[in-house]
Amino acid sequence: MTARILDGKAVAARIRAEIRQAVEERLRSGLPRPGLATVLVGDNPASQVYVRMKRRACEEVGFASFGYHLPATASQEEVEALIRELNQNPEVHGILVQLPLPKHLDEERILSLIDLHKDVDGFHPINIGRLAQKGRKPLFVPCTPAGVMVLLEEAGVNLDGARAVVLGRSNIVGMPMALLLIRANATVTVCHSHTRNLPEETRRADMLIAAVGRPRMVKGDWVKPGAVVIDVGVNRVEDPTAPKGYRLVGDVDFDEVKEVAGVLTPVPGGVGPMTIAMLLKNTLRAAELADMERMSL
Ligand code: GUN
Numbered sequence: 001m002t003a004r005i006l007d008g009k010a011v012a013a014r015i016r017a018e019i020r021q022a023v024e025e026r027l028r029s030g031l032p033r034p035g036l037a038t039v040l041v042g043d044n045p046a047s048q049v050y051v052r053m054k055r056r057a058c059e060e061v062g063f064a065s066f067g068y069h070l071p072a073t074a075s076q077e078e079v080e081a082l083i084r085e086l087n088q089n090p091e092v093h094g095i096l097v098q099l100p101l102p103k104h105l106d107e108e109r110i111l112s113l114i115d116l117h118k119d120v121d122g123f124h125p126i127n128i129g130r131l132a133q134k135g136r137k138p139l140f141v142p143c144t145p146a147g148v149m150v151l152l153e154e155a156g157v158n159l160d161g162a163r164a165v166v167l168g169r170s171n172i173v174g175m176p177m178a179l180l181l182i183r184a185n186a187t188v189t190v191c192h193s194h195t196r197n198l199p200e201e202t203r204r205a206d207m208l209i210a211a212v213g214r215p216r217m218v219k220g221d222w223v224k225p226g227a228v229v230i231d232v233g234v235n236r237v238e239d240p241t242a243p244k245g246y247r248l249v250g251d252v253d254f255d256e257v258k259e260v261a262g263v264l265t266p267v268p269g270g271v272g273p274m275t276i277a278m279l280l281k282n283t284l285r286a287a288e289l290a291d292m293e294r295m296s297l
Pocket of ligand 1: 096097098099100121143144172275
């Protein structure tokens with residue numbers, strides 16, 4: 001059996017086209033251009049690439065993009081002052097603080113300071129808290145897990161009652177992913193570095209979401225035949241034949257798993273483009289929330 005490969009790039013392109021159209025309509029009807037501010041602290045090379053991609057995606061759909069790059073030595077007070085300023089700026093509808101932050105900074109305090117209505121990453125403790133509670137609605141859902149949910153829908157999978165296994169428990173992906181799957185009525189197992197007999201757990205999954213950051217960790221015999229496998233991992237591995245000297249691979253051993261799974265996402269071109277598409281969607285929503293707030297004043 002060879003898995004159907006889900007083209008996240010194509011799905012994301014369709015969403016971006018819809019957003020571009022929505023921006024044009026907004027501008028025609030005199031509504032403000034949606035704006036996203038990105039905050040990057042330090043020189044983590046992967047973070048620099050991600051922020052550049054996010055800013056470029058904003059410009060392509062007609063958003064305003066405001067980039068802030070602080071040195072790795074920036075103080076907690078400096079970062080907090082910037083967030084307060086961006087909270088007040090009416091041209092900024094969404095604020096994205098790229099993670100991870102340098103170790104000396106208090107990430108939780110910084111994320112808590114973001115205006116709830118501008119929290120397009122969905123990492124504000126109130127948004128995460130709402131995601132974790134029945135009957136509550138977060139204003140924004142974290143972008144990568146939200147993108148995975150769209151891909152699962154594209155794959156035509158029925159989550160209701162399905163066994164889902166999430167590999168990884170990070171604040172950015174694993175945890176909110178598990179919460180979203182629970183909300184969709186899946187039976188969810190979260191596996192991590194202390195899980196005993198990992199392959200036995202993953203083989204039970206009707207859908208397996210790999211988000212651990214270990215290159216090609218998930219092997220063919222870790223997967224139930226016909227399962228839906230979503231690879232969130234983006235790992236740099238050395239490759240002297242590649243132009244940059246490295247190549248991107250996922251957490252899933254693609255060549256092995258494609259022979260077992262029913263549906264599989266590639267890396268690159270799977271979840272990555274969906275993360276950015278969801279960020280754009282959240283930013284458009286933030287602009288719409290600001291419209292409503294203005295109109296009710
Ligand atoms: N670092 C890795 N993924 C993400 C993300 O989705 N948002 C932010 N802000 N930082 C990240």
